[in-house]
Structure formats: C-alpha cells, structure tokens
Amino acid sequence: MTAAQRDPRAVRGAAEALARVTTRPWTIMEVCGGQTHAIVRFGIDAMLPPGLTLVHGPGCPVCVTPASAIDQAIALSQRQGVILCSFGDMLRVPGDTGSLLQARARGGDVRVVYGPLDAVELARRNPQREVVFFAVGFETTVPATALAVSLAERQGVENFSILHSHVLVPPAMRALLAAPDNRVQGFLAAGHVCTVMGMAAYAPIARAHRVPIVVTGFEPLDILQGLLLCVRQLESGRAEVENQYARAVRPEGNRAAQDLVGQVFQVAPQTWRGLGDIADSGLRLRPGFAHRDARTRFGLADTPAPAAPSPCIAGAVLRGVARPTACPEFGRACTPEHPLGAPMVSGEGACAAYHRYRALAQ
Numbered sequence: 001m002t003a004a005q006r007d008p009r010a011v012r013g014a015a016e017a018l019a020r021v022t023t024r025p026w027t028i029m030e031v032c033g034g035q036t037h038a039i040v041r042f043g044i045d046a047m048l049p050p051g052l053t054l055v056h057g058p059g060c061p062v063c064v065t066p067a068s069a070i071d072q073a074i075a076l077s078q079r080q081g082v083i084l085c086s087f088g089d090m091l092r093v094p095g096d097t098g099s100l101l102q103a104r105a106r107g108g109d110v111r112v113v114y115g116p117l118d119a120v121e122l123a124r125r126n127p128q129r130e131v132v133f134f135a136v137g138f139e140t141t142v143p144a145t146a147l148a149v150s151l152a153e154r155q156g157v158e159n160f161s162i163l164h165s166h167v168l169v170p171p172a173m174r175a176l177l178a179a180p181d182n183r184v185q186g187f188l189a190a191g192h193v194c195t196v197m198g199m200a201a202y203a204p205i206a207r208a209h210r211v212p213i214v215v216t217g218f219e220p221l222d223i224l225q226g227l228l229l230c231v232r233q234l235e236s237g238r239a240e241v242e243n244q245y246a247r248a249v250r251p252e253g254n255r256a257a258q259d260l261v262g263q264v265f266q267v268a269p270q271t272w273r274g275l276g277d278i279a280d281s282g283l284r285l286r287p288g289f290a291h292r293d294a295r296t297r298f299g300l301a302d303t304p305a306p307a308a309p310s311p312c313i314a315g316a317v318l319r320g321v322a323r324p325t326a327c328p329e330f331g332r333a334c335t336p337e338h339p340l341g342a343p344m345v346s347g348e349g350a351c352a353a354y355h356r357y358r359a360l361a362q
Helices: 008-021 033-042 067-077 100-105 116-125 142-155 169-178 191-197 202-209 220-236 255-264 287-292 314-318 350-357
Strands: 026-032 052-059 082-086 110-112 130-137 160-166 186-190 213-216 241-243 265-272 276-285
Touching: 008 220, 026 033, 026 169, 026 191, 026 220, 033 052, 033 186, 033 220, 033 350, 052 169, 052 220, 052 314, 067 082, 067 100, 067 130, 067 160, 082 100, 082 116, 100 110, 116 130, 116 142, 116 160, 130 142, 142 160, 142 255, 142 287, 160 265, 160 276, 160 287, 169 186, 169 202, 169 276, 186 191, 186 220, 191 213, 191 255, 202 213, 202 241, 213 220, 220 241, 255 265, 276 287, 314 350
Parallel strands: 026 052, 026 186, 082 110, 082 130, 130 160, 186 213, 213 241
Antiparallel strands: 265 276
C-alpha cells in the first residue's frame, strides 16, 4: 500500500487535479503531526497551487502535554521507591523544572517502555516499588492505557498507577476555530485517531463552523487526495465530513475500544500546551479506578509553575498561526539535541520536521 501511495505518477496526477479545482485562496490545517512530517518530508506543500496554504496543527501528543504534567512526572521520579515509566520521546520534552532525561541523570528511576502494559508487568515483577506510567496521547493511545488500568485492577497489581494527560481532538478543533486569530477554513483529520473514535464527533463541528473536515491518511497520495476533497467542498460552499482513508477508517470507529475507554475514563477539562484550558478535551479516571490516579495517590499539586521567559514560539506553531522557521531561535539555540520547546523534540513535532527535512534558510 505504501508503494502505491507514493507512486510519482499518481501523486503528480493528484496534485494536477488539485490545481484544476482551486480557484481561490484557501487555508487548510492538517491536524496530525504525522501528516505534518509527511508534508515536509515529501515536499507536498511545494506541489500546491498558488493560494492554497497548509498550516500545521496541534496533533502532536508530546507537544501539547502541559509543562505542569511533565514537572509532576519529574517530581515523582525523584521519590524514593518510585519507578516512572514513559514513552521515549517524552524524556527530552522540557517542563518548567527541566526534563525527565535530566531527572534520570539526577538519579531518578525513569524507564522507557513501549506501552502501558509493559509498565503493568514491571509493577507485577517489582511489588515493593510503586510504578507510575506517564499516560499521554490522543484517542489512539487511550485504549491501551484503559486496558492497562483495567488489567492491573483485575490482577490485583496494587502498586501500579498512571499520571494521565490524555487529550481529545474534536474539542481542540473547536477551540482553534473559535480563536480570534483563526484562519483555518478546512481540516485534514487524522486517520488513525478516527480508526478508534470514528467520525461522528466531527459532524457538529463542520455544521457549526461551516468548515469541511476530511479524514485523511499519512502518505503523499492520501494527503493530496484529502486536500482535493476539502478544496472541492470549499469551492462549492459545502461543509461536510468526508472519509479519504476508507481503507482503514469505519464511520463508527472501533466500538470495542470505545467501550473499554468509557468503562475506565470520563471526559474532563484539560490544559494543552500552547492552547490553554479547553473544556471537555481530556479524560480522568472514573471513581471506581480513582485509586489508580498518581496525582491522588501521591498528593501531587496540580498548579503549574510560572514559565520562565523564552523566545520559543511553540504555542503559535501548535495553533497554526506561525511556522517553525519564524522562530528566531529555530536551528540556533533550539535544536533536537537542545530543545527550547516540545515541537522540536517529538517525532511528530512540526519544528523537528522542519529541522530534519528543510534547510534552515527556508
């Protein structure tokens, strides 16, 4: 499938079809950081007709994790008897008190895992230690966290808890559209998110804000076809939800995964780095699982520390109102080895994509 989606003739044909239907300037946001990396890597933005602008969205889970949550993870890692587990790309993301990588250098027991079930197994093998999984991500990663919590409960693994910072995509899209500096007229929605959540949540957004939303894959042809569908809607005055990624996404999503998440979590307010507080955009454990919440278990304060002044424009990048190269420190004081902001760290961050695939002069 990847070879077909990257076939030069098919890609060129999609770009030409897009040019034929585009008669006016339009601004479209790809929500997902994986799509951002594909766009920058393959030069898809350079294939677009004049006036069609792509802006990058907040679809990088590591990037939107608030500094306060990272600081709480750091504090936990310094506690005697605690093992803090995390995905690898979280280790270098800066909070207000440093990073988990620095915390590990100071003696904290910070371990990289491939998923939350690894953390449950670690807790089972180390009953004398408290194991905390730093749970971040969009709808795609929530089912695995829910499964880990449910499994620990069924198996009686009492020394396992989660520091959760899961976020939900549709409320963030609403917040972006309601912002005074919004210029987004259409969205490419992340296909992998929709494999779990389905497409129903997008329809009210499309209607209320008069924006087309096209569920799209991650290869060059996927993205160009998604743009073609989106522009056709814009040009004809329509605002609907369409599915370019039908080979993977069903309109109803994965009902089993949704049911599992609903058993363990309930919707809650959430703070996003770069976007602020967004109502109903996060999750918290239901009362029956509240004892698995590391914030409660360890009495962690939920008040963010004041951020030090920084030239980093990560917030503007995550909102799609600035490109990474607009930052005066991009590629200078801010590099993947020494990041000032989260989008330079993550494998889905826009700044990391530009640094890896584009010349600094661009």
